[in-house]
Every structure is written in structure tokens, then in C-alpha cells.
Amino acid sequence: MLKEVTATRFVTPLREGGSLPGLVEADDLGLYVMKFTGAGQGRKTLVAEVVCGELARALGLRVPRLVTVGLDIGLGLGEPDQQVQELLKSSAGTNLGMDFLSGALGFDPLAFPVSPEEAGRIVWFDALVNNVDRSWRNPNLLVHRGDLWLIDHGATMIWQHNWPTAETSAARPYDAGDHALAPFAPDVAGAAAQLAPLVTADLLAEVTGRIPGVWLADEPGFADPDALRRAYAAPLLARAAVIHDRIEGIK
Template identity: 85%
Template sequence: MLKEVTATRYITPLREGGSLPGLVEADDFGIYVMKFTGAGQGRKTLVAEVVCGELARRLGFRVPGLVTVGLDPVLGLGEPEQQVQDLLRHSGGSNLGMDFLSGALGYDPLAFPVSAEEAGRIVWFDALVNNVDRSWRNPNLLVHRGELWLIDHGATMIWQHNWPAAEASAVRPYDASEHALARFAPDVAGAAAELAPRVTEDLLAEVTAEVPDAWLTDEPGFDTPDALRRAYARPLLARAAVIAGRVAGIDARTGAGREGEK
């Protein structure tokens, strides 16, 4: 399971995210970007963040460290904004925290070119988890100390919202035409050759084990948190084997996407 900390101070809301994440200080003196169970899609967004973030980390990507953050809603009583008060009041208990990367800058493809190899690895990973939120409009990438970091995986694995059709999602293509890195001729085939064999049942069991039981209970159709963990793993395992051949919107010869051709 993820490390557990307790929020001791709510610092400020972060306006970049639609779910209104906030910056908090915890009892380990760490500063975290906190995502709340009371926001948006609730705990399913947090599950997606953990599964994709921890899978990315194990595949060698740079991802902020993740923790669970215990929240006492009383921390929101002094907040001047009613929206923030409501969010904290409805998010008591366990929430998700991500290490705050001080000094990090939002990714700009004009200022930070990426190799075809690195672009291919990121596009392949986003195709694997069906990340629809890494476009050139909203890259969800940070540059920290000269290196590229992946953030915000809440809008992934959309099959978790329709479990009866989840495994069929493994064969669905991924449209990378507007991906933030499409312009850099991503070597998706090379990435698949390296990464796909590493996505195993054991690795996915390790990753899904990081999700707290509290976020996996009371899901219709599943008797136990472990049954739901296996349901998260199955589409990813099947998709890893085939998704490289189903990435659309990137020229097979050059790797360039439509955005890169402008």
C-alpha cells in the first residue's frame, strides 16, 4: 500500500485542474498536491491516478511520488471560498497526495524538444491506459530539473465506468493525432518492444495492490477489493500485447501526427 500521511494545513487551491486539487502540508512535513474523494468522479479518479502512476513508475517513467492523505474536514472551516469548504467537507478520510515538484514548469513543446524514443514511450503508455488528457492543448507534462515528468492520470482507463464492457476495450484503437508529443515522430513500435513484455500479471498485481481497499469497496458486481483489482488488471494485460498496432493518427513511416505536420 501507499505511504500514509495526515494533512495538517490546507495551503491553497490549484486552479489548473477541473476537480480543484489543492496544495497541502502533511505531518511528515511534505508538501503535496492533493486530489479529493469528494470531487468529480470521486474515488475512481484516485484509483486511476494510483494504477497508472505506479505502473508508469515501474516502467521507468518519471512520476511524482504518491501517498494517501488523511483529511479532517475541519481544515476547511477557515477557507474563504464556499467551493473549497464544500470540497473538504465531503472528502473526510483517505485522499490522494502527489509530491509537489517545486520549480517545475508546464511543458512547452516549442521550448523542450523530445527524442523519438522518449516520445514513443510516452505515447505507447498513454495508449495502454487510454489517456485522453495528454493533448497539445493540455499536455499534463512537467519539466523539472531538465527532465520530463508525467502527471494527472485521472482521465484514463475509462472502462472502469462500464465494467461489463471493460475487457472489450483492449482492442479499441488509440487516437494519438493530437497527443502533446505527436510532432516528435514517436517510435511507438520501439517502445512496445521494450515495455510490453514488462506488463505482466505479477507487475499489475503489484501495482493494483497499492490502491487502498477503501477506494475499492461497494463497487457493483464485485464482492471484494481484490476481485476489483483483478478487473483493473485484465484490460491492461490484454491491451499491452496489441495496442502498438492500434495507435491511430501517427504516420507509420515518420511517426508524425497531425499536430506535428502543421
């Protein structure tokens, strides 16, 4: 399970992203970038963040630590921005937080060279989860203390938005032509040889087991949260074995 904390202070909204995350302080005195159940695609975005973030970490990629953040409806009452206040009110309960990487800078491909090995690992992972939001326009990569960190995985696993077509959707190729790391000659074959064997049924069961049950409740077509967890794992397990042959747009 993810560590559970409770938000004690809303510090500031972060307006760089379309979903309007916010910086919060929690009862463990940590600072977290908080993503809200009341924003955008709601809980499915947060599920994608957990599955992809925890899977990436298990594969050795750098992702800020994830926690669940309990939010009391009263925390937003003093917020002067009406949009933020409404978002806080609509997100009472369990939300998602990730460690705030103080001093991190947005990835600039002209200033931060990436090895073919690291680029290959990230491109392969993004192909696995079908990340459509790691383009040169919006890399969703941070540089922190000289290392590359992956953030923002809400726009992944698009098959979760239409489960009856999930198997067909998950079988589609991945277009990496606009990927932020495409210019770095990513070694996708080497990444696949290293990472694909690690994506096992046991690992995916462990990763999906960290999704809070409240985000999985009442999904049409599924008897219980555990059945939905298995539905999240199945396309990833099948995709891991073959996706390296279905990555398009890179040499």
C-alpha cells in the same frame, strides 16, 4: 502500499484543473498536490491515478511520488472559499497526494525538444491506459530540472466507468493524432519492444495492490476489493501485448 500521511494545513487551491486539487502540507513536513474523493468522478479518478502512476513508474517513466493523505473534516472549517470548504468537508478520510515539484514548468513543445525514444515510451504508455488527456491543448506534462514528468492520469481507463462493457472498451484503438508528443516522431515500435514484456500479471497485481481498499469498497458486481483489483489488471495485461498495432494518428 502507498506511504500514508495526514494533512495538517491546507495551503491553497490549484485552479488550473477542472477537479480543483489543492496544495497541502502533511505531518511529514512534505508538500503535496492533493486530489479529493469529493471531486469530479470521486474515488475512481484517484484509482486511475494510482494504477497509472505506479505502473508508469515501474516502467521507468517519471511520475511524482504518490501517497495517501488523511483529511480531517475540521481542516476546511477556516477556508474562506465556500467551494473549497465544501470540497474539503466532502472529502474527509483517505485522499491522494503527489509530491509537489517546486519550480516545475508546464511543458512547451517549442522550448523543450523530446527524443523519439522518450516520446514513443510516453505515447505507448498513454495508449496502454487509454489516456485521452495528453493533448497539445492540455499536455499534463511538467519539465522539472531538465526532465519530463507525467501528471494527471484521472482521465484514463475509461472502461472502469462501465464494467459490463470493459472488455469491448479496452479493445478499442488509441487515437494519438492530438497527442502532445505526436510532433516528435515517437518511436512506438521501439517502446513496445522494451515495455510490453514488463507488463506482467505479477507487476499488475503489485500495482493494483497499492489501491487503498476503501476506494474499492461496494463496487456493484464485485464480491470484494481483490476481485475489483483483478478487473483493473485484466484489460491492461491484454492491451499491453497488442496496443502498439492499434495506435492511430501518428506516422
